[in-house]
Amino acid sequence: MPAAHSYAYDVLIVGAGGAGLRAAIEAAQSGVTVGLICKSLLGKAHTVMAEGGMAAALANVDDRDNWKVHFADTMRGGQYVNNWRMAEIHAKEAPDRVRELEAYGAVFDRTADGRILQRNFGGHRYPRLAHVGDRTGLELIRTLQDHAIHLGITVHMEHTVIELLLDDGRAAGVLAYDRERGRFHTFAAKAVVLATGGIGRAYKITSNSWEGTGDGHALAYRAGAELIDMEFVQFHPTGMVWPPSVRGILVTEGVRGEGGVLRNSEGRRFMFDDIPDNYKPQTASDPEEGWRYTQGDKNARRPPELLTRDHVARCINREVKAGRGSPHGGVFLDIAWIKEKLPDAEAHIKRKLPSMYHQFKELADLDITKEPMEVGPTTHYIMGGIRVDGDSQESSIRGLFAAGECAAGINGANRLGGNSLSDLIVFGKRAGEYAAASARQRGPVRLDEGAIDRAMKASLEPFDRGGGGENPYKVQHDLQDTMQALVGIVRTEGEMQEALDRLAAFRERAARAGVEGHREYHAGWHTCLDLRNLLDVSEAITRSAIERKESRGGHFREDYPDKAAEFGTVNIATRRVADGTMQVTRVPIPEMPAELKQVIEAEKQ
Numbered sequence: 001m002p003a004a005h006s007y008a009y010d011v012l013i014v015g016a017g018g019a020g021l022r023a024a025i026e027a028a029q030s031g032v033t034v035g036l037i038c039k040s041l042l043g044k045a046h047t048v049m050a051e052g053g054m055a056a057a058l059a060n061v062d063d064r065d066n067w068k069v070h071f072a073d074t075m076r077g078g079q080y081v082n083n084w085r086m087a088e089i090h091a092k093e094a095p096d097r098v099r100e101l102e103a104y105g106a107v108f109d110r111t112a113d114g115r116i117l118q119r120n121f122g123g124h125r126y127p128r129l130a131h132v133g134d135r136t137g138l139e140l141i142r143t144l145q146d147h148a149i150h151l152g153i154t155v156h157m158e159h160t161v162i163e164l165l166l167d168d169g170r171a172a173g174v175l176a177y178d179r180e181r182g183r184f185h186t187f188a189a190k191a192v193v194l195a196t197g198g199i200g201r202a203y204k205i206t207s208n209s210w211e212g213t214g215d216g217h218a219l220a221y222r223a224g225a226e227l228i229d230m231e232f233v234q235f236h237p238t239g240m241v242w243p244p245s246v247r248g249i250l251v252t253e254g255v256r257g258e259g260g261v262l263r264n265s266e267g268r269r270f271m272f273d274d275i276p277d278n279y280k281p282q283t284a285s286d287p288e289e290g291w292r293y294t295q296g297d298k299n300a301r302r303p304p305e306l307l308t309r310d311h312v313a314r315c316i317n318r319e320v321k322a323g324r325g326s327p328h329g330g331v332f333l334d335i336a337w338i339k340e341k342l343p344d345a346e347a348h349i350k351r352k353l354p355s356m357y358h359q360f361k362e363l364a365d366l367d368i369t370k371e372p373m374e375v376g377p378t379t380h381y382i383m384g385g386i387r388v389d390g391d392s393q394e395s396s397i398r399g400l401f402a403a404g405e406c407a408a409g410i411n412g413a414n415r416l417g418g419n420s421l422s423d424l425i426v427f428g429k430r431a432g433e434y435a436a437a438s439a440r441q442r443g444p445v446r447l448d449e450g451a452i453d454r455a456m457k458a459s460l461e462p463f464d465r466g467g468g469g470e471n472p473y474k475v476q477h478d479l480q481d482t483m484q485a486l487v488g489i490v491r492t493e494g495e496m497q498e499a500l501d502r503l504a505a506f507r508e509r510a511a512r513a514g515v516e517g518h519r520e521y522h523a524g525w526h527t528c529l530d531l532r533n534l535l536d537v538s539e540a541i542t543r544s545a546i547e548r549k550e551s552r553g554g555h556f557r558e559d560y561p562d563k564a565a566e567f568g569t570v571n572i573a574t575r576r577v578a579d580g581t582m583q584v585t586r587v588p589i590p591e592m593p594a595e596l597k598q599v600i601e602a603e604k605q
Helices: 018-029 065-075 085-103 138-151 215-223 275-284 287-293 309-321 336-342 345-352 354-362 418-438 449-461 461-470 472-486 493-511 523-548 593-603
Strands: 005-014 034-037 154-156 159-167 170-179 184-194 233-240 261-263 331-334 375-382 385-387 400-402 570-576 582-586
Touching: 005 018, 005 170, 005 215, 005 418, 005 582, 018 034, 018 138, 018 184, 018 418, 018 582, 034 184, 065 085, 065 261, 065 593, 085 138, 085 233, 085 418, 138 418, 159 184, 159 449, 159 523, 170 449, 184 215, 184 418, 215 385, 215 400, 215 570, 233 309, 233 354, 261 309, 309 331, 309 375, 309 472, 336 345, 345 354, 449 461, 461 523, 472 493, 472 523, 493 523, 523 582
Parallel strands: 005 034, 005 184, 034 154, 184 400
Antiparallel strands: 159 170, 170 184, 233 375, 261 331, 331 375, 570 582
């Protein structure tokens, strides 16, 4: 069965979010030929949903900020199982990448003297997030997209990759299909960059768009690459909870950065009830000090609403379980209260949080300048992903690079808000740079026609089974319910073992899934193909979470509620072995250089 079209590039980028676009730009500027594949339309990547800003120690608002503080904050937030080299590179290079975006034409909010404005965010000691209102991701994509098109990069829109192709153990391209007609296409490449985003669609309640089905994670895993940190799933504390049609849609941390507070049904500001010991020196002692911090008082400490996301999510979960939640199963996030402090509060909120104002007005008929929002945790981000070299972003498969959410390392056990957007541009740039260098050193690649033919035939099997097969939507629905209930915010050994049993049953059901009709824009067929990826990443999350018998960052074990020293020195890795099963191992974390240890010690107070 021949592919409809065959393409060849020096560097192939899979994914057109912030990381993919930045990688494509860097590779193209180095003079190699570049192809870019995106699952949706160009400009529609999930990056546009990142609202609050990008973290970079520009020190435009607080001159005490610098890369060392940013590095220490990132390591502390990640509970010290981060790839320290990636955290160091990120903290050092993020300011230059943000200024580069400004040179490309990004329109940032400004200080009174014309510099890039920065706002407060959870886990960051100082105001660090460069932002464009609460639409920062949209501006990032607009800017990078314009620059990529200007460079003449070839874009293949609405294509989904279903197989990573190897040549003598090295990445050699991909097999994909176009979603419009359902035709297969091969893409040969001397280097491949995966920038496919997250896995949120494995869960019932998520802020992720429909594309987040773990494609890059699963493609790399099935090709033999190593995944790490898959147990660390971030549940953003504030997603919409009402009405049901919008449950999970993100409510930016910027609301809390601008002074929003969390209250339970009794009206109590419950975040003051539970402040972790390692954050007490940096956390406000009372509401008044917290308010002054959000207004730029350098002598004030941050309010507890701006603690790390994993902690805030668990506190909200605790209030709901204790019967102190909002009517629809969340808690109240109140920004309207600032009218007690500011005479022009309504206009201020609309100016600072325009998207949030319109989101709640249009979707929930609620005016956030007058009423509190109902919010609750939503599956938002996975810290785990493809294990890469900290400098080059190359995976354990030669010629295969990864950047952004599908790569792992920088965030450790928990990502700080705002680190994601700067991660995209810092490591997207590096992935593109090193992929181009790798491609220049490589000769022609050979694609395995037998492997391509087998993959195409396997992909069409749902049509052979027809309408009498399992309903793929029902399989995905049941998978999402299982992951939400058994491998969610709070985990136990027994529940996760039950999840593994269910996942095995879902694999059998997915193998029986069938569809009818033709291949053009066939959402049911697309779901059949997505299921393979969702099942792989769900198993990796579950097995890794069982192996890590402690609580750390985004991973909370009710049966092991404390951190354990033995797990503070390892990453949990998953790999597909020869018989097709998943192997779980502990990988020692390389020792941190003395100078970086000194940075962390110096910034602990």
